[in-house]
Amino acid sequence: xxxxxxxxxxxxxxxxxxxxxxxxxxxxxxxxxxxxxxxxxxxxxxxxxxxxxxxxxxxxxxxxxxxxxxxxxxxxxxxxxxxxxxxxxxxxxxxxxxxxxxxxxxxxxxxxxx
Amino acid sequence: xxxxxxxxxxxxxxxxxxxxxxxxxxxxxxxxxxxxxxxxxxxxxxxxxxxxxxxxxxxxxxxxxxxxxxxxxxxxxxxxxxxxxxxxxxxxxxxxxxxxxxxxxxxxxxxxxxxxxxxxxxxxxxxxxxxxxxxxxxxxxxxxxxxxxxxxxxxxxxxxxxxxxxxxxxxxxxxxxxxxxxxxxxxxxxxxxxxxxxxxxxxxxxxxxxxxxxxxxxxxxxxxxxxxxxxxxxxxxxxxxxxxxxxxxxxxxxxxxxxxxxxxxxxxxxxxxxxxxxxxxxxxxxxxxxxxxxxxxxxxxxxxxxxxxxxxxxxxxxxxxxxxxxxxxxxxxxxxxxxxxxxxxxxxxxxxxxxxxxxxxxxxxxxxxxxxxxxxxxxxxxxxxxxxxxxxxxxxxxxxxxxxxxxxxxxxxxxxxxxxxxxxxxxxxxxxxxxxxxxxxxxxxxxxxxxxxxxxxxxxxxxxxxxxxxxxxxxxxxxxxxxxxxxxxxxxxxxxxxxxxxxxxxxxxxxxxxxxxxxxxxxxxxxxxxxxxxxxxxxxxxxxxxxxxxxxxxxxxxxxxxxxxxxxxxxxxxxxxxxxxxxxxxxxxxxxxxxxxxxxxxxxxxxxxxxxxxxxxxxxxxxxxxxxxxxxxxxxxxxxxxxxxxxxxxxxxxxxxxxxxxxxxxxxxxxxxxxxxxxxxxxxxxxxxxxxxxxxxxxxxxxxxxxxxxxxxxxxxxxxxxxxxxxxxxxxxxxxxxxxxxxxxxxxxxxxxxxxxxxxxxxxxxxxxxxxxxxxxxxxxxxxxxxx
Numbered sequence: 001x002x003x004x005x006x007x008x009x010x011x012x013x014x015x016x017x018x019x020x021x022x023x024x025x026x027x028x029x030x031x032x033x034x035x036x037x038x039x040x041x042x043x044x045x046x047x048x049x050x051x052x053x054x055x056x057x058x059x060x061x062x063x064x065x066x067x068x069x070x071x072x073x074x075x076x077x078x079x080x081x082x083x084x085x086x087x088x089x090x091x092x093x094x095x096x097x098x099x100x101x102x103x104x105x106x107x108x109x110x111x112x113x114x
Numbered sequence: 115x116x117x118x119x120x121x122x123x124x125x126x127x128x129x130x131x132x133x134x135x136x137x138x139x140x141x142x143x144x145x146x147x148x149x150x151x152x153x154x155x156x157x158x159x160x161x162x163x164x165x166x167x168x169x170x171x172x173x174x175x176x177x178x179x180x181x182x183x184x185x186x187x188x189x190x191x192x193x194x195x196x197x198x199x200x201x202x203x204x205x206x207x208x209x210x211x212x213x214x215x216x217x218x219x220x221x222x223x224x225x226x227x228x229x230x231x232x233x234x235x236x237x238x239x240x241x242x243x244x245x246x247x248x249x250x251x252x253x254x255x256x257x258x259x260x261x262x263x264x265x266x267x268x269x270x271x272x273x274x275x276x277x278x279x280x281x282x283x284x285x286x287x288x289x290x291x292x293x294x295x296x297x298x299x300x301x302x303x304x305x306x307x308x309x310x311x312x313x314x315x316x317x318x319x320x321x322x323x324x325x326x327x328x329x330x331x332x333x334x335x336x337x338x339x340x341x342x343x344x345x346x347x348x349x350x351x352x353x354x355x356x357x358x359x360x361x362x363x364x365x366x367x368x369x370x371x372x373x374x375x376x377x378x379x380x381x382x383x384x385x386x387x388x389x390x391x392x393x394x395x396x397x398x399x400x401x402x403x404x405x406x407x408x409x410x411x412x413x414x415x416x417x418x419x420x421x422x423x424x425x426x427x428x429x430x431x432x433x434x435x436x437x438x439x440x441x442x443x444x445x446x447x448x449x450x451x452x453x454x455x456x457x458x459x460x461x462x463x464x465x466x467x468x469x470x471x472x473x474x475x476x477x478x479x480x481x482x483x484x485x486x487x488x489x490x491x492x493x494x495x496x497x498x499x500x501x502x503x504x505x506x507x508x509x510x511x512x513x514x515x516x517x518x519x520x521x522x523x524x525x526x527x528x529x530x531x532x533x534x535x536x537x538x539x540x541x542x543x544x545x546x547x548x549x550x551x552x553x554x555x556x557x558x559x560x561x562x563x564x565x566x567x568x569x570x571x572x573x574x575x576x577x578x579x580x581x582x583x584x585x586x587x588x589x590x591x592x593x594x595x596x597x598x599x600x601x602x603x604x605x606x607x608x609x610x611x612x613x614x615x616x617x618x619x620x621x622x623x624x625x626x627x628x629x630x631x632x633x634x635x636x637x638x639x640x641x642x643x644x645x646x647x648x649x650x651x652x653x654x655x656x657x658x659x660x661x662x663x664x665x666x667x668x669x670x671x672x673x674x675x676x677x678x679x680x681x682x683x684x685x686x687x688x689x690x691x692x693x694x695x696x697x698x699x700x701x702x703x704x705x706x707x708x709x710x711x712x713x714x715x716x717x718x719x720x721x722x723x724x725x726x727x728x729x730x731x732x733x734x735x736x737x738x739x740x741x742x743x744x745x746x747x748x749x750x751x752x753x754x755x756x757x758x759x760x761x762x763x764x765x766x767x768x769x770x771x772x773x774x775x776x777x778x779x780x781x782x783x784x785x786x787x788x789x790x791x792x793x794x795x796x797x798x799x800x801x802x803x804x805x806x807x808x809x810x811x812x813x814x815x816x817x818x819x820x821x822x823x824x825x826x827x828x829x830x831x832x833x834x835x836x837x838x839x840x841x842x843x844x845x846x847x848x849x850x851x852x853x854x855x856x857x858x859x860x861x862x863x864x865x866x867x868x869x870x871x872x873x874x875x876x877x878x879x880x881x882x883x884x885x886x887x888x889x890x891x892x893x894x895x896x897x898x899x900x901x902x
Contacts, residue, residue, distance in 0.1 A: 007413045007417065008417060010410070011406075011410055011413055011414050014406060014410050015402070015405070015406065018405035018406060019405065055375060056368070059365075059375075059378060063361055063364065063365050067358070067361040067362065067365070070357045070358055070361055071308070071358060073357070073397075074311075074353070074354045074357070074358065075308075077350040077353065077354065078306070082404075083350060085306060085350060085351065089306075097307065097308035097309045097312075098308060100308075100309065100312060101308050101311065101312045101358060101362075104312055104315070104316075104362065105361070105362060105365075108362065108366060108369065109365070112365060112369055
């Protein structure tokens with residue numbers, strides 16, 4: 001058991017060290033993802049308390065948070081310099097795609113919000 | 115100098131190839147459009163069958179009243195007295211597409227009528243579908259395979275059967291949307307671009323708008339993602355291709371009123387959510403693996419597994435309990451009957467009674483996809499050499515569609531694009547190997563100086579068939595290891611096509627050690643190319659024959675060839691026109707549900723039940739009325755405010771799809787809801803008959819009486835040409851109904867309910883009047899008629 005907790009501590013330490021080495025721009029994207037997911041969780045908790053009556057509003061709210069999180073992860077994948085598959089994709093293009101996809105997502109959300 | 119000349123000539127060839135392929139694609143589009151025009155040429159530009167009439171009526175409403183009224187339309191002319199919410203129960207893609215095309219044409223001052231646009235929607239979209247197949251197969255294998263697949267799809271009989279000019283049904287646009295969605299998915303998978311992922315979501319939205327078969331897409335793509343993960347092909351492009359599609363796709367699907375919240379609540383979509391979670395877990399695992407050392411990663415896995423399994427077990431238990439609590443486990447009836455083919459016949463007789471939902475027979479495979487049936491296995495093999503994400507998707511699509519087509523003959527339509535893609539790949543690979551062999555031998559013959567194999571095979575100056583031109587430019591030295599496998603593929607294909615097998619070929623070599631290419635002997639290649647072209651020619655012949663003879667019947671107009679020329683049976687339209695001109699606008703017409711759509715569209719009268727079959731009890735009521743004796747039937751119809759009853763009768767001319775042949779289904783469906791109707795009462799010794807040996811119940815039921823009333827007057831003996839015997843009860847009179855119209859060939863017969871007498875004169879009279887039977891012909895004979 002002690003070995004287990006020791007291992008866990010070692011693991012968490014090495015994770016933190018490795019993560020600290022990532023560039024700042026990627027850390028900002030990660031923070032955005034965490035924020036979006038947290039918002040989604042808050043909405044689910046609210047729905048559990050108050051009931052799901054306008055179900056389409058609940059659905060569009062949660063799916064917009066999840067959607068922006070997913071798109072931000074896609075942006076991070078495409079902008080990450082360690083990723084060999086996307087090394088000849090200019091980061092501006094990746095960001096433009098991200099903005100376009102977000103626009104479409106929010107257009108649909110606003111339509112579905114009711 | 116030499117290299118620039120080489121590059122110049124190869125770029126010239128590229129340009130020539132590009133222009134030629136555009137021209138070929140244009141021709142393919144023209145072929146796809148024209149092969150579907152046989153019904154317009156042989157009959158007229160008319161809408162076919164039953165379902166298209168409903169779509170036509172909805173499109174008429176849309177073009178007349180605009181889109182806001184269309185979304186909010188409540189139709190009170192059908193399913194009387196329940197009505198139907200059209201806005202919320204129809205897949206709007208087809209009608210909106212046709213409405214847009216009509217509006218566009220009229221705004222450009224091209225005066226097309228709505229009917230013309232509806233009739234020709236399907237051929238136009240089949241041309242688009244052929245082009246989409248080109249794009250999809252180009253992503254999977256290459257441009258040569260793309261052109262072959264597009265040419266094959268333009269003519270495949272299975273697709274023609276549902277998209278002739280006049281077949282204005284959902285599949286006309288849905289197949290195009292299906293192929294296009296798959297193309298964009300594969301394109302996103304190959305390029306990893308978020309832009310194509312957005313376009314993919316839009317194409318999926320168009321598919322959801324068009325057809326209930328969109329559940330095939332939203333289950334196939336997660337299956338493919340899972341397959342890629344399991345076979346170790348996870349990459350970040352897979353994440354970009356799948357995750358935005360799930361989120362955007364679910365939202366867009368929920369926007370369509372007919373789907374609504376089903377997009378998140380039915381089991382048909384749960385697969386996509388499950389794989390969504392799985393792909394996130396896998397992505398996280400790969401990320402952590404990337405930043406940790408291997409030893410620490412092992413520690414992490416053991417830790418996570420012990421904790422994770424406990425949590426997973428709890429979650430799965432909850433999910434299973436939720437899903438198992440609903441009786442159908444959350445699936446809809448139609449989807450369940452796909453997974454368990456015996457489900458419909460046990461529980462939902464209406465689904466089982468539709469002829470399109472029966473399993474297909476073996477001959478129907480050869481009728482519908484013909485030559486492709488033996489090219490498909492060769493294509494599967496070609497997809498594995500080499501295996502990429504896109505080709506694994508093509509194989510998975512083919513396998514699942516083969517399974518589903520085996521369950522329901524209607525789904526052979528979904529098999530058609532998969533079979534065309536596979537056959538296109540197979541044919542293109544075969545042509546590639548064979549023409550490369552021919553080129554090699556011919557250049558060797560011309561050079562004939564050295565035995566060293568030419569380094570670049572794509573350099574030869576001899577002219578070859580231009581179709582696999584793009585394939586030639588791809589087969590450079592960089593493909594040496596592939597040549598060995600392609601040669602094996604060609605060998606296997608030749609065995610399949612029962613041609614001469616080759617043993618005079620060079621043995622496979624290790625990559626890049628020797629420079630001798632692997633080719634087949636010249637004579638064998640020439641003969642093989644010739645035979646493959648003959649195979650293609652036979653396929654084209656079959657497709658044109660199928661389109662002209664088998665699939666072009668509008669089924670609302672029938673023809674027959676006899677010794678004195680062509681007979682045209684236009685009875686259906688005759689009957690609907692009579693109804694339209696000789697009855698009041700608010701009169702209700704009762705018939706079996708097959709004719710509901712046509713009656714509302716052409717006769718413009720309110721009907722009781724129609725082809726939508728959403729209310730089983732209502733249909734069972736009509737079925738019970740048709741199976742009951744006259745008085746009970748009159749009571750039922752009177753309670754529904756029915757004025758006219760319509761039956762279809764084929765006994766005089768030999769039309770086999772009439773109501774007497776469908777009668778047992780009426781009994782079964784009616785008996786499913788009203789237990790006093792028992793099927794055994796209508797069968798004599800288990801056999802269904804209407805001659806002198808028929809049961810008393812059968813000879814007295816309304817359907818028998820309405821079909822055979824005065825039938826004995828036609829030939830004196832009452833010989834039914836469909837059942838091929840004389841009918842049982844020949845001379846009888848109708849007490850509660852009067853005949854108002856019978857068409858020229860007696861195919862449609864319309865009866866009116868006689869109104870109830872105002873005053874019943876005492877009990878004693880009632881019993882006497884009940885036994886007297888009278889009729890009221892328009893000849894106006896004076897009878898003691900209690901019902902007048």
